[in-house]
Amino acid sequence: MAKDSGRKVIASNRKARHDYLIEDTLEAGLALMGTEVKSLRMGRASLADGFATFYGDELWLEGVHIPEYVQGTWTNHTPRRRRKLLLHRSQLAKLHAATRQSGRTIVPLALYFVDGRAKVELGVATGKKAYDKRHALRERQDQRDIARALHVRGE
16 A cells, blocks of 8 residues: 655644744644544544643643544544644753743644654644734735735736
8 A cells, every 4th residue: 555645634723823823833743543543534633622731741732622433443532532742852841941931832733644644733822812813814804905906906
């Protein structure tokens, strides 16, 4: 059987980019059960309520919903279980230092396969205030209006 190559996105967390100011991103591996991988290959996952937290010196992903595998039996997984993130020790130290500062958290931005291996893109984020969200929305709308006006003029 041919090995998958390239990047195949399963789920992305667009709401995270709206709710948080993403300061830094990095890629981490996931420790998954077999039925979780099969469910992900079917393209089913939700990152909406996901976050990462430290337990001891390990980083864990919580709140990510990977539905049960349809053809799974008693070996099926729990949909919202805690999953271990696979990172180098230096990356863990960097993330731990970043989250010790007040107001910062680690959120999953995307879940995808790279060459057949499940990966998650993590972002070190700071929460936005309501007026920041409105300001960003207004800027996007202004850019759309400018592009529309230039298109009408023929430029």
